[in-house]
Amino acid sequence: MNALLTSSQRQLVRVISESGPLSRTEMANLLGLSKAAMSGIARELIDLGVLHETETVYGQGRPSVRLDLHPECAFFVGISLLEDPAPMILSDLNGKIIARQAMPLSRDPQVIAQAITEGLPRLLEAHPQAKEKLSGIGVALSGFVDETQSNCVQSTLLGWQDVPLAKIIRECSGVETFIENDAKAVAVSEKLFGSAREIQSFSVVSLGDGIGCAHFIDGKLYRGNHGGAGEIAHCTIEPGGSPCRCGKRGCLDTVSSMKAIKEVSRAEGLECTSLSEIEHEASTGNAAAIRILHRAGSALGLAIANLIQMNDPGMILITHVEGSFDGLFGTVVNQAIETNVLPRYAGQTPIRVKRVDGDVWARGAASIAAHNFLIGPNSN
Amino acid sequence: MNALLTSSQRQLVRVISESGPLSRTEMANLLGLSKAAMSGIARELIDLGVLHETETVYGQGRPSVRLDLHPECAFFVGISLLEDPAPMILSDLNGKIIARQAMPLSRDPQVIAQAITEGLPRLLEAHPQAKEKLSGIGVALSGFVDETQSNCVQSTLLGWQDVPLAKIIRECSGVETFIENDAKAVAVSEKLFGSAREIQSFSVVSLGDGIGCAHFIDGKLYRGNHGGAGEIAHCTIEPGGSPCRCGKRGCLDTVSSMKAIKEVSRAEGLECTSLSEIEHEASTGNAAAIRILHRAGSALGLAIANLIQMNDPGMILITHVEGSFDGLFGTVVNQAIETNVLPRYAGQTPIRVKRVDGDVWARGAASIAAHNFLIGPNSN
DNA sequence: TTGATTTGTTCATTTTCTGAACTTAGTGTC
DNA sequence: GACACTAAGTTCAGAAAATGAACAAATCAA
Known part of the structure; x- marks a missing residue:
């Protein structure tokens, strides 16, 4: 099953992977191929077990049959x-x-x-x-x-x-x-299976003990010139701020990572070991907790806003490990994004949030x- | 001469445009084509007047003949x-x-x-x-x-x-x-004619009355999802800073654009109408001039550093209209870039500066x- | 039932690429 | 200077991939 597909076969597989089930005619138009060529390539992929026919769509004329990836191929x-x-x-x-x-x-x-x-x-x-x-x-x-x-x-x-x-x-x-x-x-x-299937350019910001980030640009994962694209964690967000393990100061990582939030909480004397607990403290009016979440949320929102300004992605997906994103922290992040993005583009970039586990x-x-x-x- | 080239012809033209003169064999290897196919395509392009043979390179075996774009085609x-x-x-x-x-x-x-x-x-x-x-x-x-x-x-x-x-x-x-x-x-x-011919990913930051920016990513100009990629001018660089004509506050544009620098100078009572004059004032020890250039340079440097962190480009080209870049302003920009980039990557991204005119x-x-x-x- | 309409197939033809043999133009050695 | 050696580039028959046009198939609409 490791059989290498030809380049036309892969093009076809790719377009279905992006757009979901399509008829042969639709694919021929999308790929700029003739119906004849499509017919052959589709046949090959069906024989290989990669594609299969799914629903039939009725309209005027002969109904079209949608082809989809065979999930068990x-x-x-x-x-x-x-x-x-x-x-x-x-x-x-x-x-x-x-x-x-x-x-x-x-x-x-x-x-x-x-x-x-x-x-x-x-x-x-x-x-x-x-x-x-x-x-x-x-x-x-x-x-x-x-x-x-x-x-x-x-x-x-x-x-x-x-x-x-x-x-x-x-x-x-x-x-x-x-x-x-x-x-x-x-x-x-997300590009293959998730909410970004049809989006050509988007960024993922992953929030955990550290902060990770990845960009899809024009349908491809972009690694950068030295493989360092997406190092949002070490963008300077508070010039002259706290020292970071990377050697510089004021990195986003020192303010908004879960690790940083917990460390600051401890330093401020809060007896919290998780984001949920800090959120809870904040909701009961604890000034220190509110301050910490505000600072972390504004910083993350600002960094994401700058990312939007720089790259104009079609979506930002924020993944987070702990707690939920509908408390103060999440609210501040969203606010900070809105206020730091060109008003012209405000609200134009969908921000999706996803809680992730192992x-x-x-x-x-x-x-x-x-x-x-x-x-x-x-x-x- | 508007004749459309075939896709293989264009591939070949593109690789020469990126890498300079190449022999047929080198191109065949680069494009993954057979020597036979290359021979034919090269012949077509020579007949069309798009390519021409340039120098002969001697080694072991038959010498190779480099083909280059005919500048007058x-x-x-x-x-x-x-x-x-x-x-x-x-x-x-x-x-x-x-x-x-x-x-x-x-x-x-x-x-x-x-x-x-x-x-x-x-x-x-x-x-x-x-x-x-x-x-x-x-x-x-x-x-x-x-x-x-x-x-x-x-x-x-x-x-x-x-x-x-x-x-x-x-x-x-x-x-x-x-x-x-x-x-x-x-x-x-720059990608076609200039210093970025062989670089697949780079960014241009253009400094004038306003600040512009453009990204090449994986060999292609990247426009962003709404055509807004490269809006570095309205990245928030001084949260809560001066209001910007865009409607938000603290945009890079309000600090580092030539227009902003001149406006601030005027507001501070400096009798300067150009960057050179402010640079001159700074070099004679004028504290206000030094402060203005420091602020503008740090902000621009920080924005560029954040761009490097986000996208890891293979080069940053800073173009500027007025004056020179080897005074205080340029020095501060370079310093700010260095101190705000991951130490691991410091100095790894070439920063080139180019004075531009009409x-x-x-x-x-x-x-x-x-x-x-x-x-x-x-x-x- | 008939015609209109659109999908998808078939097949001969054209275009594009490959593999292998061959030609060409040098270098290196004795 | 003759001879092998090497690698570049060409040629050509054949394979692979795509096309165009004709056609078969499956439905709706009247």
Whole structure:
């Protein structure tokens, strides 16, 4: 099932992946191909089991038959190295999670590869066809990943420097493997499976202990010249502010990350260990809690507003790990975005919020493998 | 000469435009084509007069012959509507200015079209072959231009709203015409003719009475979802700062644009009408001048640093109209960039500075027409 | 039932690319 | 200077991919 698709086949798969089920004629028009060519390519993909006919649409003339990706034409395993135990899921081509389990996290790549290899049979146990049609493994981690999606250039969390993790897992498990940064993996997942399917340019801002960010530009994940695109966490947001672990001062990370919020709370004498608790304190009128959330929310909103000004994305997706986003913090973020965006564009950029858990990261990881199956590695 | 090139021909033209003269074999490898296919396509383009053989490179085996774009295979007219009188130039495919003149500026699109139509014969007078091979007209203006490069969506300077300028000029002059925003035109010009030929992702920050910005991302001009990418001027840089004409407060525009610098100088009682004079005052120790330049420079530097953090471009090109960039202002800008970029990436992003005059804008305008000749309108 | 209408298929033809053999124009060695 | 060696570029038959036009199929509308 690793069969490489021809470039026309991939174009077709891509357009369906973006727009959902389409008739042959619609696709021919979208791709600028003749009906004759479309007919042939569609036939090939149906024979390969990648596409299948879905509903029939009646209008004037002969009804059209919509083609869609066959969700069970390929399966993917996704693993998130963001928590311990590490979630490990099996997903189909719709991003639906078919099976899940967990594996112990390690800092030793070899041990990780071993754990994955041992976990695979159990994950696939009850799904014989997934076993047969397993297309690849995706791994999401916190850190920098090179553009081949094979090497982890640097990860503070895992203590890595130039680790060829994909190769190690591939050799150990015998399955094609790709790795990706966590925020970028979620962005790909949203593009393939989620709310960004039809949006060509959007950004994901992922809020957790740290702050991550990824950009899709003109339908492609944009990594930047040195792989550093999306380093919103170290945008200076409070010039001359608190020192950051990166070496400079006033980074967004020092103000708006969950870690920073909790640290500041502790320093201010609040007995809170989670965002929800701080939110609760704020709702009861605790001035310190209100101040902290205001400061963090304004900073994040300002950074996002600047991102909108710079790049004019078609959507911003804010993912957050803890608590909810409908308290004071979320309100302030949204307000700050509105007040710092050109009035002309205010409200023009949809801001979506999504609470994520381990499954979302793992699904994001799986989507990296799915992307390689659908679009190909040279993201062309 | 408006003959549409086939898609393979355009690919080839594009790769030469990016990398300079290449041998057939090198291009075949770069494009993933067979030597046989390359041979044919190169022959076609040579026969069309688009390519020509240049130097011969000796090594082991048969020497290779580099092919390059024939600079005189097409000519372009570029007009800048940024000043009065408006510069109008004739350029070849290398961006070399062959002839120049000026025309009166107007706010009436019809009058502009008329002036261009009347100016054309004079511009082409001494260049019969340019007359024959004139491929298109490009117009640079301050304002928003839609993605078809035909309509000016909005221009404060010209007082326009949804003006189909390209169509008007095309119909009046009979020559294919494209329009573009000034900063974007300079970005295209740098990509085609200038220092960014081989850089896939870079940003231009243009410093004048206002502040403009344009991004090239993965080899393509990126316009953003609503055509608003690059609105760095209205990034909030001093939260709660001075009101901006856009309606919000503390925009970069209110601090670092030439207009703002001059206004603040006047308000502070400095008798200066140009940046050079303020620089001179600063160099003699005038505290107000030093303060103004520091504030403006830090703000611009911070904005550029944030841009680097967000997008990790391969180069930043700062263009400025007045004075020089090696005084206090430029120094502060560079310092502010350095201190606000992740230490890991500090110094990794080349910052280039270029002083521009009317010719540069007009050449940028011409490059829009050249881009449409070389790469095609659907910038694919 | 008939005609209009639009989808999708078939097939001969054209266009585009490939693989392999070949020609060409040099360098290096004895 | 003759000879092998090397790599660039060409040629040409054949494969692959796309097209255009004719046609078959499936419905609605009258």
